[in-house]
Amino acid sequence: MEALDYHAEERRKAEFNLDEMKIVWAGSRRNYELSDRVARLVASDPVFRKDNRTMLTRKDLFKDTLRKAAHAWKRIIDLRLSEEEANMLRSYVDQPAFTDLHWGMFIPAIKGQGTSEQHEKWLPMAYKMQIIGCYAQTELGHGSNVQGLETTATFDPQTDEFDLHSPTLTSSKWWPGGLGKVSTHAVVYARLITGGQDHGVHGFIVQLRGLDDHLPLPGITVGDIGMKFGSGAYNSMDNGLLRFDHVRIPRNQMLMRVSQVTREGKFVQSDVPRQLVYGTMVYVRQTIVSDASCALARAVCIATRYSAVRRQFGSQNGGPEIQVIDYKTQQSRLFPLLASAYAFRFVGEWLKWLYTDVTQRLQANDFSTLPEAHACTAGLKSMTTSVTADAIEECRKLCGGHGYLSNSGLPELFAVYIPTCTYEGDNVVLLLQVARFLMKTVSQLGSGKKPVGTTAYMGRAEHLMQCRCEVEMAQDWLKPSTILEAFEARAVRMSIACAKSLGKFSNPEDGFAELSPDLVEVAIAHCQLIVVSKFLEKLQQDIPGKGVKRQLEILCNVYALHLLHKHLGDFVATGCITPNQGALANEQLRLLYAQVRPNAIALVDAFNYTDHYLGSILGCYDGNVYQKLYQEAWKDPLNDTVVPDGYLEYLRPILKQHIRTARL
Numbered sequence: 001m002e003a004l005d006y007h008a009e010e011r012r013k014a015e016f017n018l019d020e021m022k023i024v025w026a027g028s029r030r031n032y033e034l035s036d037r038v039a040r041l042v043a044s045d046p047v048f049r050k051d052n053r054t055m056l057t058r059k060d061l062f063k064d065t066l067r068k069a070a071h072a073w074k075r076i077i078d079l080r081l082s083e084e085e086a087n088m089l090r091s092y093v094d095q096p097a098f099t100d101l102h103w104g105m106f107i108p109a110i111k112g113q114g115t116s117e118q119h120e121k122w123l124p125m126a127y128k129m130q131i132i133g134c135y136a137q138t139e140l141g142h143g144s145n146v147q148g149l150e151t152t153a154t155f156d157p158q159t160d161e162f163d164l165h166s167p168t169l170t171s172s173k174w175w176p177g178g179l180g181k182v183s184t185h186a187v188v189y190a191r192l193i194t195g196g197q198d199h200g201v202h203g204f205i206v207q208l209r210g211l212d213d214h215l216p217l218p219g220i221t222v223g224d225i226g227m228k229f230g231s232g233a234y235n236s237m238d239n240g241l242l243r244f245d246h247v248r249i250p251r252n253q254m255l256m257r258v259s260q261v262t263r264e265g266k267f268v269q270s271d272v273p274r275q276l277v278y279g280t281m282v283y284v285r286q287t288i289v290s291d292a293s294c295a296l297a298r299a300v301c302i303a304t305r306y307s308a309v310r311r312q313f314g315s316q317n318g319g320p321e322i323q324v325i326d327y328k329t330q331q332s333r334l335f336p337l338l339a340s341a342y343a344f345r346f347v348g349e350w351l352k353w354l355y356t357d358v359t360q361r362l363q364a365n366d367f368s369t370l371p372e373a374h375a376c377t378a379g380l381k382s383m384t385t386s387v388t389a390d391a392i393e394e395c396r397k398l399c400g401g402h403g404y405l406s407n408s409g410l411p412e413l414f415a416v417y418i419p420t421c422t423y424e425g426d427n428v429v430l431l432l433q434v435a436r437f438l439m440k441t442v443s444q445l446g447s448g449k450k451p452v453g454t455t456a457y458m459g460r461a462e463h464l465m466q467c468r469c470e471v472e473m474a475q476d477w478l479k480p481s482t483i484l485e486a487f488e489a490r491a492v493r494m495s496i497a498c499a500k501s502l503g504k505f506s507n508p509e510d511g512f513a514e515l516s517p518d519l520v521e522v523a524i525a526h527c528q529l530i531v532v533s534k535f536l537e538k539l540q541q542d543i544p545g546k547g548v549k550r551q552l553e554i555l556c557n558v559y560a561l562h563l564l565h566k567h568l569g570d571f572v573a574t575g576c577i578t579p580n581q582g583a584l585a586n587e588q589l590r591l592l593y594a595q596v597r598p599n600a601i602a603l604v605d606a607f608n609y610t611d612h613y614l615g616s617i618l619g620c621y622d623g624n625v626y627q628k629l630y631q632e633a634w635k636d637p638l639n640d641t642v643v644p645d646g647y648l649e650y651l652r653p654i655l656k657q658h659i660r661t662a663r664l
């Protein structure tokens with residue numbers, strides 16, 4: 001019997017080659033094939049089942065995570081999966097675990113900040129998971145301000161050791177994932193003290209638990225910090241606390257690529273910039289940008305499929321009601337998010353390239369592109385995660401009441417996603433880093449130093465400060481050069497206006513603090529420009545497949561023009577466009593929504609997400625939403641009995657009280 005497909009008609013409407021779009025989304029045919037294989041492998045494995053996750057107690061959820069991690073590791077070894085495939089497996093298993101920190105931060109920290117001897121000693125054990133590590137930076141009292149950390153690592157020349165100590169309550173390590181219950185080791189960030197002098201924060205490899213009995217080593221207090229937001233979600237992670245009571249480690253466990261301590265206790269700063277101590281964060285921020293497009297695509301896929309199934313109002317002559325996806329308001333809320341998912345995908349690809357490039361340069365001791373890599377990873381991490389977190393909530397609302405059901409998949413997705421706005425750098429703090437970088441770039445204009453990379457447009461400040469947008473009709477907004485120039489002009493004008501305002505303060509730091517809300521807006525304008533320009537660059541590539549490029553052009557225009565509409569105040573106030581040109585952009589946007597509409601379902605099919613990964617009844621591939629919702633309701637433990645537990649003790653006495661009150 002042919003399987004039912006409630007979206008069949010929608011799928012027939014598509015005006016492009018779906019298989020080719022799947023390849024564009026995956027990045028290459030090879031990526032597509034690998035990803036498809038791994039997704040199916042995970043979906044068909046009962047150990048990776050996750051539909052009962054939000055019902056588990058914390059302890060059961062944690063044990064389930066350990067079981068999944070052990071099983072995943074076995075599959076990785078048995079099937080000889082590459083690191084790339086293992087990472088895909090991690091995504092599709094879709095359960096935050098200590099393994100994220102081991103592979104995503106502990107190993108990269110040793111690789112980036114360790115010497116070759118340290119690599120030889122620690123990496124083989126870490127790669128085989130004979131030791132499991134975490135990244136212990138944040139403390140109870142300080143997270144954003146890394147220079148404010150209080151844990152000390154005092155060198156003792158007599159024993160050639162560091163003495164690690166937590167001098168205050170606020171110096172307790174607090175938050176590191178994988179620390180609470182699993183990690184045997186950690187890269188611990190602590191103030192280095194030699195000869196009574198404080199040399200700032202450095203990384204140290206510290207063993208925390210015995211490799212035979214898993215008990216904390218002497219002087220170490222370690223545990224989990226407790227339940228976090230939502231059910232299921234990030235509670236599979238053992239975010240931990242850690243205190244040291246004069247714990248001794250050998251000198252060669254300080255990560256010594258950036259600075260060294262000699263046998264005599266002399267502190268030596270190498271040529272490598274001290275910011276490399278922050279290098280692991282740059283790496284992870286880059287991965288978070290790629291992950292943002294996945295989370296956003298997932299929420300959008302659920303909301304789009306459901307919007308095509310759901311009907312409300314407008315039945316004529318007894319015919320069907322209107323699909324909610326046909327309401328213009330639904331389209332104006334949903335389609336920009338669909339376009340953003342594609343935009344973030346492409347900027348994520350580009351950022352990966354940028355990161356690989358800067359890593360190769362760093363290996364050759366070329367540090368010239370590090371500031372830009374820091375600004376791009378910080379800014380794009382901030383922008384993409386903030387948009388995605390808000391978008392998941394918007395998708396929940398787009399699904400009406402059923403979006404609030406746990407089995408819509410959206411509540412857990414929201415709960416698991418929102419900490420990305422905080423971890424790996426609070427999003428506002430990171431935007432302020434971008435703003436600093438931009439203000440520095442502006443201050444160097446005219447000095448002969450030509451801005452390069454993502455700030456190259458500032459080199460054309462003279463033109464961009466006075467250019468006039470030439471749009472006369474709505475369709476003029478479809479010209480890539482017109483869009484790009486409007487975004488460049490807005491970004492440079494906002495930057496230069498802020499730089500001028502800063503110049504009025506006698507103390508630049510006071511000015512920076514006072515103007516920080518405006519500086520955040522400047523950083524956002526710059527980041528939006530990067531995303532728009534990388535989408536436009538993507539369209540310069542040869543993109544095969546009937547109608548594929550055309551759809552991407554439509555999405556790129558939707559992405560750019562919805563931003564223009566949303567931030568119209570900036571564009572008009574800086575004189576980049578007139579209010580009338582803003583209205584024409586909005587008119588064009590409406591026309592673009594009509595072009596997205598017949599392709600909407602196919603555009604989310606292109607993500608190639610399995611029903612297992614989506615974890616949503618509303619987003620299921622066949623669209624058989626109502627039957628599944630009805631069946632699922634009966635599986636709730638509350639429906640195990642017709643009369644609930646507690647009826648006799650609590651309900652019945654209330655229900656019967658009218659007899660007593662009636663007697664009063």
Ligand SMILES: CCCCCCCC/C=C\CCCCCCCCCCCCCCCC(=O)SCCNC(=O)CCNC(=O)[C@H](O)C(C)(C)COP(=O)(O)OP(=O)(O)OC[C@H]1O[C@@H](n2cnc3c(N)ncnc32)[C@H](O)[C@@H]1OP(=O)(O)O
Pocket residue numbers: 065068069072073083086087089090093094095096097099100101103104105135137138143144145146147177275276278279281282284287370371374422423424425426429433436437
């Ligand atoms: C069950 C399933 C099982 C599956 C099993 C599968 C097995 C899998 C196998 C393989 C898979 C592979 C997996 C990969 C996984 C990847 C996933 C990873 C997920 C990770 C999850 C992450 C969790 C979160 C972790 C954390 O949160 S860690 C803590 C993060 N903390 C922060 O981000 C702190 C933020 N604060 C700062 O960054 C800084 O303090 C500050 C704000 C930048 C200020 O610093 P400071 O005061 O020192 O600086 P400034 O004075 O402001 O600036 C000085 C100059 O330095 C420049 N600067 C600053 N930062 C940097 C930088 N990072 N890089 C370069 N330069 C920097 C700054 O610009 C200044 O420059 P100047 O020129 O102006 O002087």
Ligand SMILES: Cc1cc2nc3c(=O)[nH]c(=O)nc-3n(C[C@H](O)[C@H](O)[C@H](O)COP(=O)(O)OP(=O)(O)OC[C@H]3O[C@@H](n4cnc5c(N)ncnc54)[C@H](O)[C@@H]3O)c2cc1C
Pocket residue numbers: 101135136137138141142143144145174175176177234239419422423424425426427428429432516
């Ligand atoms: C789920 C989760 C997992 C984590 N995993 C790890 C881990 O594995 N390892 C680890 O070391 N850490 C981890 N962390 C900690 C995380 O990195 C920090 O919480 C994060 O860097 C934010 O720092 P904070 O908590 O000190 O926030 P705060 O800096 O205290 O932020 C509080 C508020 O102050 C504002 N603010 C702070 N400074 C400024 C400023 N200069 N200007 C303007 N506004 C400012 C912020 O915008 C925010 O609104 C994790 C956190 C979470 C939530």
